[in-house]
Amino acid sequence: MKEPTDIGLNRTGIGTSPLDSKELIEAAEATVPSSEGDASGIASLRISYAEESGIVGTMPPPSTVKGAVKSVLEGLGAKNPAVFLDKLAERLQFERTGTRMYESVLAKFDALGSFDGGPSREALLEFHGEELRHFHVLRSALESMGADPTALTPSADIAAVEASGLLQVQNDPRTTLPQALHALLVAELADSEGWDMLIELATNLGHEAMADDFRDAMRAEEKHLAHVRQWVANHAMQDAEGKLEQAA
Amino acid sequence: MALDLTKETGVALDAQEDFTWRDMVREPISKLNDDAFTRLRIILMNGVEMEANRFQHAFARMNAPMRADLARVRRIETHQQVLVNWLLPADQSPLETTIAYEQVAIEVTASLALLEPDPYIAQVLRFGLLEDFDHLYRYSALMDRMEGKDANAILQSYTDVLPGRPTVVEHRYPTDDLREPYDRTTASPITKLVSLTIMAGEQQTQNYYQNIGPLFADPAARLLYAEIAHIEEQHVTQYESMIDPHETWMEKWLLHECTEVWNYLACMEQESNARIKAIWERMVAYELGHLNHVMDLFRRVENRDPFEIIPTSLPEGIKYMSHRDYVRQVLKNEVHLRSVGTQFVPVGEVPPDSPSIAYNRQINSAGSPSQTVAAGYVYTPGTELAKKAA
Numbered sequence A: 001m002k003e004p005t006d007i008g009l010n011r012t013g014i015g016t017s018p019l020d021s022k023e024l025i026e027a028a029e030a031t032v033p034s035s036e037g038d039a040s041g042i043a044s045l046r047i048s049y050a051e052e053s054g055i056v057g058t059m060p061p062p063s064t065v066k067g068a069v070k071s072v073l074e075g076l077g078a079k080n081p082a083v084f085l086d087k088l089a090e091r092l093q094f095e096r097t098g099t100r101m102y103e104s105v106l107a108k109f110d111a112l113g114s115f116d117g118g119p120s121r122e123a124l125l126e127f128h129g130e131e132l133r134h135f136h137v138l139r140s141a142l143e144s145m146g147a148d149p150t151a152l153t154p155s156a157d158i159a160a161v162e163a164s165g166l167l168q169v170q171n172d173p174r175t176t177l178p179q180a181l182h183a184l185l186v187a188e189l190a191d192s193e194g195w196d197m198l199i200e201l202a203t204n205l206g207h208e209a210m211a212d213d214f215r216d217a218m219r220a221e222e223k224h225l226a227h228v229r230q231w232v233a234n235h236a237m238q239d240a241e242g243k244l245e246q247a248a
Numbered sequence B: 001m002a003l004d005l006t007k008e009t010g011v012a013l014d015a016q017e018d019f020t021w022r023d024m025v026r027e028p029i030s031k032l033n034d035d036a037f038t039r040l041r042i043i044l045m046n047g048v049e050m051e052a053n054r055f056q057h058a059f060a061r062m063n064a065p066m067r068a069d070l071a072r073v074r075r076i077e078t079h080q081q082v083l084v085n086w087l088l089p090a091d092q093s094p095l096e097t098t099i100a101y102e103q104v105a106i107e108v109t110a111s112l113a114l115l116e117p118d119p120y121i122a123q124v125l126r127f128g129l130l131e132d133f134d135h136l137y138r139y140s141a142l143m144d145r146m147e148g149k150d151a152n153a154i155l156q157s158y159t160d161v162l163p164g165r166p167t168v169v170e171h172r173y174p175t176d177d178l179r180e181p182y183d184r185t186t187a188s189p190i191t192k193l194v195s196l197t198i199m200a201g202e203q204q205t206q207n208y209y210q211n212i213g214p215l216f217a218d219p220a221a222r223l224l225y226a227e228i229a230h231i232e233e234q235h236v237t238q239y240e241s242m243i244d245p246h247e248t249w250m251e252k253w254l255l256h257e258c259t260e261v262w263n264y265l266a267c268m269e270q271e272s273n274a275r276i277k278a279i280w281e282r283m284v285a286y287e288l289g290h291l292n293h294v295m296d297l298f299r300r301v302e303n304r305d306p307f308e309i310i311p312t313s314l315p316e317g318i319k320y321m322s323h324r325d326y327v328r329q330v331l332k333n334e335v336h337l338r339s340v341g342t343q344f345v346p347v348g349e350v351p352p353d354s355p356s357i358a359y360n361r362q363i364n365s366a367g368s369p370s371q372t373v374a375a376g377y378v379y380t381p382g383t384e385l386a387k388k389a390a
């Protein structure tokens, strides 16, 4: 099978067609734009729209059934308990997407096999299981505080938009396992950061038991990150040294 | 290749009901490696199939006895459209696809203008060409300045990135977008094929911009898509008004199928990707099947020979090639033209009470997105950041 780093017929560069590109460049250099200025006009549009725009959305109202929880939170000194709930919901969405990302990478593995120093199927399955477990940890955490874990909070929404490009890469049948792992690396980097902040928030708010659960998750995420980083690096090094061998 | 339409029967309608989802959803082309003209053919043929579908729906809504035949053929057009449009790859973003849509509107329109024997219709095509030429420049500026990406990775140096008739002046009063139609009894067959093709292409361009505009987060992009989608609506108005409204529904159906054969044939003859070429070949055979089915219907319904409407052999097809020199010449000679009703005049001869003047002033009164996005923009390989000191 062809590797993306094989020399082929990529036509995107200006050097592909020297005669045509000479024409293109010379004509462009003689351009008289129809309006003066530069890219700052786009910045002005962004500024004026930002000044007039609302926000993507807000938090759901606190559950009336478990209204008591609100006072519990207040008792713990949270001036705005919704911040913690929003961040919990963000991680929940991310872990749910992360679980699906590992499923996508597993399919890639099953189709294409791995490489020397790449992931084993067991490792991918193990990490998949951990992402799923983290989702459940967060679901319980939100429920214990009387929040609706199915609500798409603003941070959860934004995290899903951020991850959308990663899914696009992983789910394309034409991308290779190393390419999918590179997208996974971006996800795991964000994942580690996310747990780090969550532990800090939980600790500051006095949710010691929760913070303990989160530290367990954090240890798993650090392991994920270390492995995915190594797989990606191993592949690039071997490819560069011409030592790449497909080992299914 | 001159196809003899009196003899070529293609694939019978029954045998065209052989689609499966796997057959329709195949490996897409490579954005990086395939030739830009392969991408252009896919985009144009998606538009042609979309028009086949929409036209047959309109026909069915107003002609009860034809509903069953239309339903059968239309379902196949739908499958064809999926097969063709799904050849676009997922790593090609909506904005990159937009760059390619405008490249279609430049290179295909140029080819159509050169094929067109009626001087007025050719003039209309050149008029639209210079506007889409400008759109490419505006969208290229947007892609550079919003995403840091070089439009030429899509264009592959075949097409210039320069201002045309500035988008800001293209906004006209609706009646200044109407054109004189060809006469169905005297127009040459190729005029009818050219007109339907350009209308289909521009209509899909409008559909596309209207649909994807809200996918963008950046207000500059949302504004630019709103503005250019508006011009594409004007282009659809222009090109559909070139078509004789006195053609009967059945005449129009015949012409639609003939246009599909003519277009797929040109794709097939020029395709560089063997896998895609096989698809064009199959589509030619299917469209010949549609055409024959409709010819039979035409004989029964109108009691006329279909060859009073369509040619017995197909005229020369679209040339998928760079029209750089031609486009530059048109730009030099005709960029100053404006339309007054159905006629074209130099900008200095537009009467001061022209409704388009007031219309344009109103719609641009809170700023012009296309002017802002491309302010001072000069295309540079590797984006304008390449010449910006760090």
Ligand SMILES: [Fe+2]
Pocket (backbone or CB within 6 Å): A098, A131, A188, A191, A220, A221, A224, A225
């Ligand atoms: Fe993880």
Ligand SMILES: [Fe+2]
Pocket (backbone or CB within 6 Å): B049, B052, B076, B077, B080, B260, B287
């Ligand atoms: Fe069709």
Ligand SMILES: [Fe+2]
Pocket (backbone or CB within 6 Å): B102, B105, B131, B132, B133, B135, B205, B228, B232
């Ligand atoms: Fe356009």
Ligand SMILES: [Fe+2]
Pocket (backbone or CB within 6 Å): B105, B128, B132, B202, B205, B231, B232, B235
């Ligand atoms: Fe257009």
Ligand SMILES: [Fe+2]
Pocket (backbone or CB within 6 Å): B052, B077, B256, B257, B260, B287, B290
């Ligand atoms: Fe058809």
